Amino acid sequence: MTAVVVIAKECRPGRVKTRLTPPFTPAEAARLAAASLDDTLETVAALPVARRVLYFEGRNPPATAHGFDVIRQAGGELDERLAVVFDALAEPMLLVGMDTPQFRPDDVREAIAGLESTGADAPDCWLGPAADGGFWALGMRMPRGDVIRGVPMxxxxxGAVQRRRLEEAGLSVGQMPVLADVDTAAEASVIAELAPDSRFAREFRRLTAGRPA
Known part of the structure; x- marks a missing residue:
C-alpha cells in the first residue's frame, strides 16, 4: 500500500508564506499557512492508504497530524530534503506539499491506484504540476532520491526539469491535475474561491473582511 507524505514546516511568523507580506502581516501569513497545512493533512487523512507521514521542519507538529508518522526534515536545499525522504521510504510513495489547500482526494485517486498497480502499463511515477511551473505532488512506485537531487527548485x-529527469532515468510518468500554489495574495484569493468551505478560505475571509478590494 502507498505511503502519502506531506512536506511542511512549522507555521511561524516570518518563516512561512513571506510573499504574502504585504498585504498580510507576517502573523496573518502564518495563520493562512497553518490553515493550508491543516486542510492538506485533513485531505490526506481521508485517503485510503496504509501510511501517512508528515515530513516536518519544526518542533511542534499541528494537532491535525494525529495518526501521522512525523519525520524530521533533513538539512540542505529543497532538492536534497526531498531526495532524503524518497530514499528513506521503501513502499510506493506520494509526496504532496502544504501549499495547495484546494487539493482533494479525487486529485490523487488515479495516481494512488497507479502506484499500487502491478499492470505493465501503469506509470512508474506521477507528477502533479503547479500552475507556476513547479510541482505540488510527486509519486514513485519505487522511491529513489537520485532522480530529484540537483533539480533546481x-x-x-x-516541474519540466523534474519530469525530464524521471524520463531520462527510464521511468514512465503519469500526470495529476495542475493546481495553483498559495504564494501571493492574488493566488490566495483565487484558491479561497475554489475551496470556499476550507479552513484556508475561512481564514482568508476573516483576514480580509472590511479591507479594500
Missing part, C-alpha cells in the same frame, strides 16, 4: 521550469 522554485523556478518556472522546475
Amino acid at each position: 522554485s523556478r518556472d521550469d522546475t
